[in-house]
Amino acid sequence: xxxxxxxxxxxxxxxxxxxxxxxxxxxxxxxxxxxxxxxxxxxxxxxxxxxxxxxxxxxxxxxxxxxxxxxxxxxxxxxxxxxxxxxxxxxxxxxxxxxxxxxxxxxxxxxxxxxxxxxxxxxxxxxxxxxxxxxxxxxxxxxxxxxxxxxxxxxxxxxxxxxxxxxxxxxxxxxxxxxxxxxxxxxxxxxxxxxxxxxxxxxxxxxxxxxxxxxxxxxxxxxxxxxxxxxxxxxxxxxxxxxxxxxxxxxxxxxxxxxxxxxxxxxxxxxxxxxxxxxxxxxxxxxxxxxxxxxxxxxxxxxxxxxxxxxxxxxxxxxxxxxxxxxxxxxxxxxxxxxxxxxxxxxxxxxxxxxxxxxxxxxxxxxxxxxxxxxxxxxxxxxxxxxxxxxxxxxxxxxxxxxxxxxxxxxxxxxxxxxxxxxxxxxxxxxxxxxxxxxxxxxxxxxxxxxxxxxxxxxxxxxxxxxxxxxxxxxxxxxxxxxxxxxxxxxxxxxxxxxxxxxxxxxxxxxxxxxxxxxxxxxxxxxxxxxxxxxxxxxxxxxxxxxxxxxxxxxxxxxxxxxxxxxxxxxxxxxxxxxxxxxxxxxxxxxxxxxxxxxxxxxxxxxxxxxxxxxxxxxxxxxxxxxxxxxxxxxxxxxxxxxxxxxxxxxxxxxxxxxxxxxxxxxxxxxxxxxxxxxxxxxxxxxxxxxxxxxxxxxxxxxxxxxxxxxxxxxxxxxxxxxxxxxxxxxxxxxxxxxx
Numbered sequence: 001x002x003x004x005x006x007x008x009x010x011x012x013x014x015x016x017x018x019x020x021x022x023x024x025x026x027x028x029x030x031x032x033x034x035x036x037x038x039x040x041x042x043x044x045x046x047x048x049x050x051x052x053x054x055x056x057x058x059x060x061x062x063x064x065x066x067x068x069x070x071x072x073x074x075x076x077x078x079x080x081x082x083x084x085x086x087x088x089x090x091x092x093x094x095x096x097x098x099x100x101x102x103x104x105x106x107x108x109x110x111x112x113x114x115x116x117x118x119x120x121x122x123x124x125x126x127x128x129x130x131x132x133x134x135x136x137x138x139x140x141x142x143x144x145x146x147x148x149x150x151x152x153x154x155x156x157x158x159x160x161x162x163x164x165x166x167x168x169x170x171x172x173x174x175x176x177x178x179x180x181x182x183x184x185x186x187x188x189x190x191x192x193x194x195x196x197x198x199x200x201x202x203x204x205x206x207x208x209x210x211x212x213x214x215x216x217x218x219x220x221x222x223x224x225x226x227x228x229x230x231x232x233x234x235x236x237x238x239x240x241x242x243x244x245x246x247x248x249x250x251x252x253x254x255x256x257x258x259x260x261x262x263x264x265x266x267x268x269x270x271x272x273x274x275x276x277x278x279x280x281x282x283x284x285x286x287x288x289x290x291x292x293x294x295x296x297x298x299x300x301x302x303x304x305x306x307x308x309x310x311x312x313x314x315x316x317x318x319x320x321x322x323x324x325x326x327x328x329x330x331x332x333x334x335x336x337x338x339x340x341x342x343x344x345x346x347x348x349x350x351x352x353x354x355x356x357x358x359x360x361x362x363x364x365x366x367x368x369x370x371x372x373x374x375x376x377x378x379x380x381x382x383x384x385x386x387x388x389x390x391x392x393x394x395x396x397x398x399x400x401x402x403x404x405x406x407x408x409x410x411x412x413x414x415x416x417x418x419x420x421x422x423x424x425x426x427x428x429x430x431x432x433x434x435x436x437x438x439x440x441x442x443x444x445x446x447x448x449x450x451x452x453x454x455x456x457x458x459x460x461x462x463x464x465x466x467x468x469x470x471x472x473x474x475x476x477x478x479x480x481x482x483x484x485x486x487x488x489x490x491x492x493x494x495x496x497x498x499x500x501x502x503x504x505x506x507x508x509x510x511x512x513x514x515x516x517x518x519x520x521x522x523x524x525x526x527x528x529x530x531x532x533x534x535x536x537x538x539x540x541x542x543x544x545x546x547x548x549x550x551x552x553x554x555x556x557x558x559x560x561x562x563x564x565x566x567x568x569x570x571x572x573x574x575x576x577x578x579x580x581x582x583x584x585x586x587x588x589x590x591x592x593x594x595x596x597x598x599x600x601x602x603x604x605x606x607x608x609x610x611x612x613x614x615x616x617x618x619x620x621x622x623x624x625x626x627x628x629x630x631x632x633x634x635x636x637x638x639x640x641x642x643x644x645x646x647x648x649x650x651x652x653x654x655x656x657x658x659x660x661x662x663x664x665x666x667x668x669x670x671x672x673x674x675x676x677x678x679x680x681x682x683x684x685x686x687x688x689x690x691x692x693x694x695x696x697x698x699x700x701x702x703x704x705x706x707x708x709x710x711x712x713x714x715x716x717x718x719x720x721x722x723x724x725x726x727x728x729x730x731x732x733x734x735x736x737x738x739x740x
Contacts, residue, residue: 101285101354105292108285119280122210138204139215143222146197153192157185176245176384183234190226194219213279214272221268228264232257235376246379252312259305263298263368270294288353299346302368303339310335316379341371366428374421378413385409408464415457451515459508463501470497492552495575540595544578548594561604562673565597604673607647610681614688615662617700622665626652628691629667632684642683645676650684662700 108115124132154161164178197219236253237244244253270290277287317331330337345367385406470493510520552575557563561572563582568590570582580597582590616625633650636642648670656666669684671677692699 097356098354101356104285105289105353108283108289112286112289115282115286119277119282122280123214123276135211135215139218142197142200142204145200146193149196150189150193153189161185176380179234179237179245183230186230186234187227190223190230193226194223210276210279214276217272217275221265221272224268225261225264228260229257232260245383246376247316247383248309248312252309255305255308259301262301266294266298266301292350292353295346295349298368299342302342306335306338306342338371342368367425370421370424370428374417378417381413381417382410385413405465405468408461408468411464412461415460419453452512455508455511455515459504459511463504466500466504467497470494470500495552495577540593541578543595544593547597548575548578548580551594551597551600556600557602561602564601564603565592566599568592606673607670608673608677609668609670610677610684612667612681612684612688613656614665614667614692615659615700616665617698618663620663620665620697622655624695625665625692625697626654628695628697629688632687632691633669636680636684636687642676642680645672645674645680647671659700661702 120132123135161182164182201215201219235244235246236248236257246253248256273290274287277290314331314334317334318327474493513520551557557572557580559572559575563569563572565582568582568584570584570588570590572580573583573589574581578593578595580592580594582592584590629650629652637646637649646669650667650669653666653668655663657664667684667688669680671680
């Protein structure tokens with residue numbers, strides 16, 4: 001029992017030591033209830049070894065071990081309680097901060113009129129008579145003088161602008177270039193306006209800092225509004241039709257122009273007023289109140305515009321042609337998505353204000369501009385691609401390069417614009433996408449995220465280009481009927497498309513692993529070893545694949561051709577890597593490995609000779625037979641239903657052989673391979689039989705002559721006739737070239 005007690009104490013001490021080390025607690029233990037410190041024997045020895053544990057256990061009683069364990073468990077529970085108390089205190093502290101911020105914002109809003117009056121007083125001259133009205137008059141005069149300078153610039157370029165009139169037939173690219181030149185000239189005019197005003201301002205400025213900032217901010221706001229109007233007019237011209245780059249009707253175009261101007265006015269006024277208030281040393285809560293007010297105004301304008309133009313933009317999202325279900329849902333839900341997005345921007349701005357975080361003044365407006373401009377850029381690029389495709393189709397009968405790859409270009413534009421937009425939004429709001437990816441996907445993947453995305457994008461675009469090129473070439477081959485063999489390109493291109501897909505997938509996978517830092521050399525070496533092992537272990541498979549490659553390179557057969565391989569025959573219905581599928585004319589499907597093909601007979605190439613044999617009686621006039629066949633051949637060659645397929649007309653070949661009861665006459669004609677040649681042969685047989693019947697030419701039938709002795713009984717004659725008949729039947733059933 002003593003040994004068992006020592007063992008229990010040892011286990012308890014070890015558990016206690018593990019708890020102390022794992023929780024990082026101090027080796028000194030708490031005092032007892034009486035206030036006296038524990039004895040020195042209660043301290044854990046350093047280092048903690050088996051011998052030191054045994055020595056400690058020998059000095060402790062069971063009661064000491066129990067007390068020490070309870071004390072340590074109490075210490076372990078204390079941090080959790082403290083953590084809960086800290087969390088509760090932090091929540092209460094944050095709630096108090098929010099209440100304090102709301103109180104400050106309320107007081108600042110109530111005092112806003114008085115604050116603005118103080119700022120106006122600071123703009124005036126506090127030491128002398130009021131000069132504010134004179135400053136306003138001079139500023140307006142400077143704006144008028146700058147406007148006159150811009151008018152003079154426009155007057156100097158009037159002839160050049162007149163030369164930019166649209167020609168009668170103008171492509172989209174030419175129209176965009178012409179309007180772009182006009183846009184550049186208008187922007188230069190605004191620059192002339194700004195420089196003229198700055199020159200007047202510098203000549204009259206007397207050094208009052210706050211007024212200087214107010215006048216400069218006024219100029220910036222005016223320039224921003226005018227530039228916005230110029231861009232809105234560039235994209236949404238007042239005249240509908242060919243002059244408008246974006247495909248909107250008059251009403252939504254006018255609403256979008258109004259939205260752009262209102263948003264520019266809100267931004268210019270808020271930016272200028274904020275700069276003046278900061279220079280006037282207005283309190284931060286007052287500036288935050290103005291930010292909230294202008295943010296609400298901007299979001300209201302944006303949401304009003306979104307719901308006003310929801311139908312025209314939904315039609316643009318749906319596009320023309322086939323409607324995808326996802327695209328249809330996006331077209332219906334885009335106003336809701338836009339509302340949630342812009343409300344989220346406003347909520348993020350309000351959260352920063354309540355949290356006391358310094359507000360990035362440009363993040364909100366730049367996010368709105370980015371979300372508005374990215375679809376416009378996408379639409380402009382896609383329209384340019386569509387215009388180039390239609391122009392190439394007009395210039396040539398066959399689709400041009402841009403027309404053939406229009407779908408690929410559109411997908412590439414959508415992907416690139418979307419990715420750039422996401423990165424710009426993340427940059428505006430200080431969102432580290434790589435850190436987010438690292439938290440969700442791991443450090444190795446997130447560090448290689450850019451390389452992985454590039455590999456996937458390039459692989460997708462490469463496959464789309466290759467697939468489009470092959471599909472384009474297959475379409476150029478045309479559609480053949482069920483009885484017309486496919487061309488060589490139409491036979492090989494599907495196999496090439498599969499090979500390209502496998503190659504791209506393998507290369508993309510290897511590049512993906514390499515981007516993750518995986519050493520792919522062992523994989524390549526292992527794949528080589530596995531390939532060699534498969535080669536040795538499945539020689540038949542390798543033989544089939546290699547034989548098929550050579551058959552295809554030699555152009556031995558194509559889809560839709562009729563071939564004979566030994567006893568198997570049929571139309572080539574499908575070609576795989578190692579097998580060919582033959583559809584027999586009676587419906588059976590024969591699957592032949594390439595390695596099993598020793599000799600192949602293709603009856604669908606170039607031409608085919610149909611031989612026709614007739615068994616006639618010995619009294620037949622051969623010259624009459626030749627004339628009949630010549631006449632029938634000329635009639636069929638003149639018939640438009642058969643003339644295109646007949647390469648050489650039907651003609652007689654004379655007597656081929658003589659038999660006991662008949663002469664064998666042969667005829668032949670040459671025709672294009674395919675089903676029509678068999679139709680021609682069937683029609684030729686019908687015509688020849690009818691012509692022979694009309695001319696009195698008789699077909700010979702097999703006859704058996706039996707010589708019997710004179711005076712033989714009927715039974716003997718009957719037996720001899722039966723034996724002769726059986727001999728003839730046996731001879732007829734012999735295989736060709738066979739013996740016995």
